[in-house]
Amino acid sequence: GAGVSQSPSNKVTEKGKDVELRCDPISGHTALYWYRQSLGQGLEFLIYFQGNSAPDKSGLPSDRFSAERTGGSVSTLTIQRTQQEDSAVYLCASSVGGGLGNQPQHFGDGTRLSIL
Amino acid sequence: DQQVKQNSPSLSVQEGRISILNCDYTNSMFDYFLWYKKYPAEGPTFLISISSIKDKNEDGRFTVFLNKSAKHLSLHIVPSQPGDSAVYFCAARSNFGNEKLTFGTGTRLTIIP
Numbered sequence: 001g002a003g004v005s006q007s008p009s010n011k012v013t014e015k016g017k018d019v020e021l022r023c024d025p026i027s028g029h030t031a032l033y034w035y036r037q038s039l040g041q042g043l044e045f046l047i048y049f050q051g052n053s054a055p056d057k058s059g060l061p062s063d064r065f066s067a068e069r070t071g072g073s074v075s076t077l078t079i080q081r082t083q084q085e086d087s088a089v090y091l092c093a094s095s096v097g098g099g100l101g102n103q104p105q106h107f108g109d110g111t112r113l114s115i116l
Numbered sequence: 117d118q119q120v121k122q123n124s125p126s127l128s129v130q131e132g133r134i135s136i137l138n139c140d141y142t143n144s145m146f147d148y149f150l151w152y153k154k155y156p157a158e159g160p161t162f163l164i165s166i167s168s169i170k171d172k173n174e175d176g177r178f179t180v181f182l183n184k185s186a187k188h189l190s191l192h193i194v195p196s197q198p199g200d201s202a203v204y205f206c207a208a209r210s211n212f213g214n215e216k217l218t219f220g221t222g223t224r225l226t227i228i229p
Contacts, residue, residue: 004159006159031215033216033217035217035219040221041221042120042205042219042220042221042222043160043205043207043217043219044219045216045217045218048215048216050215056216059216091159091160093159095215097215102148102165102167102209104150104162104165105150105162105217106162107152107159107160107161107162108159109157109158109159110159112157
């Protein structure tokens with residue numbers, strides 16, 4: 001498809017389990033971002049990938065969170081030993097990137113993660 | 117530390133009238149501002165943006181105004197339509213760093229037919 005694709009759309013898991021969330025960015029976009037939105041809050045930045053550069057992980061809330069981006073395209077966000085406070089909607093966005101001036105980020109529909 | 121603030125959690129406007137959504141920011145390093153619209157169970161959809169070198173940008177029914185001295189921006193929608201009912205997020209990006217967006221907490225706009 002033409003937009004950012006995320007899977008699964010919903011994930012329910014037990015506390016302590018690991019989860020993997022997937023993002024397919026828009027074709028040709030070199031910049032990829034992960035955000036999360038907790039109930040009643042705005043979007044909170046987690047991590048940023050730009051091309052082959054080292055990712056900016058400054059928004060990751062703990063070392064239980066990690067992300068990879070393989071081949072400059074698909075990204076996976078992994079949360080280990082999930083806690084109830086990890087429950088949120090996890091949103092992926094991509095943009096043209098590459099220092100081409102002001103370019104908006106385009107979002108997927110998110111993964112709604114619920115930790116029981 | 118909320119660097120982008122949307123102080124009105126909700127707003128109701130009659131169909132056909134103007135909707136004005138407001139946003140304030142505190143970080144003087146922000147140089148690019150965006151508005152997103154979000155329907156339930158969907159991701160935010162980009163609406164309109166403005167660079168800090170401008171004070172107005174218009175796209176159809178949507179106009180964004182930026183007042184840098186007041187660190188304030190607003191989104192005007194005219195005329196308002198029922199399909200405009202959604203949550204609107206203001207976002208900003210700094211001219212330093214990683215191009216991450218800092219978001220406000222959103223304003224729920226309801227258009228009354």
